[in-house]
Amino acid sequence: MLPPRLQVEQLTFRYDERKQENTLENVSFTVQKGEWLAVVGHNGSGKSTLARLLVGLLTPNEGSVHINGIKLDEDSKWKLRSQIGLIFQNPENQFIGTTVKDDVAFALENMNMAYDEMKVRVEQALEMVGLEDFAEYDPSRLSGGQKQRVAIAGLLALNPSILILDEAMVMLDPKSRKELMETLSNLKTNNHITIISITHDMNEAQAADRILMLSSGQILHDGEPAEVFQKEPTLDVPFAEQLRRELENRGSKVPDGYMTEDEMVRWLCR
Template structure:
């Protein structure tokens, strides 16, 4: 049984006293070394959740616990040692004149000794495949390379929780796949809790658990397979379903005996092969 590292307890939030509630009485937990995807249409509250986890915002109601510590104005800097966040546009995170300076920035603020800092810069850039760009100016990098450096900068502070807030949205499909493969590998090596806020269905499929937001509330949470089995319900709240899941449903309607919900092409081919053998 894994321990909870993030807990939302009846959290509600709005951006002003006269504004509508963006989150309404949300409660959930995320465990150590767990990969969770948070999905929902625009305005459902998912990015607000990310900012609340990192202490960029504070709830008007309820409480948030990160690694056993309640998030408030007194604890926010300690909380940010545990929670690293990568945003959609990496240019918003660059502060250094070179890749090396940028990765060092967060560690300098935390007083990491120089020898340790040099080692972490080398290790984190190697982990994201950017070690050869140590002295490169960030503006000379491609979008995918910038996002890799942004991830390295966060990993260098050794967080327990890594949040990707639409971090692959500006990349092409190949770039998205490369970034997520990198992040998944690092998560497994470091035993991080990974929280992915995304519209990309392939990223959702890679998660262990999915939290679906709708109109500021938790609509459902389950495994990707369990969530995507509810095709019509998801579409009714404005969310997409993987093409493979739609194709599987159409094949069932045509009489093809597909027993399990396929999440990718390989699983669908396996189902088709199994059904062929049993026919």
């Protein structure tokens, strides 16, 4: 049996060794191949710290991270970083090349990859994110959603098994956000890439297979979106569920329990 894509065991981290206050404490979870996990929580809950621990930018005080069965440590992190990629809020901070294809090829060039193989990988990565017609464009002149897809393509060229997005949609307009969500859904479904999205946006979290909610550096909830939204009253639920609750408060006979956008549309059109 293959190991999980990602296995986190009793992860504990503190920024100041002189203090006993931990940013993360005894965090354990697994993520499988082709699974989409949304990590949510209020400011200061430890979400971004977790993302940096998962890619080896920070070293835990206790606990471990295994990627495809291999422990992440000082000896393995450079090899494992080709298997797990991190996308930040502002993709322009990650751009190197003067054209889209040059930027996607940058990491491959650093690996001294043969030109023919590199060309194929770049073309495949751009096709996977729907930007094959933008190869010669200046990445800085693209829309916000397109810039994020260029950043994702740069990671896809390395053939990763895990993508982590740290608030990657926070600066996007609704159209760009929708396009990026569709890209991620296709990567998960067609390429079986594991996705971990760190987010405040509950509409983004709703698209995930599971939600992991952090509170004060510990896991408060871990379950399907419907389950977590019903259990946790402090979360700003997606719009469809907000509408269901408002209709219920006004005396309408709406279905009991959480509803997705598609379920709400079907119910309204019945």
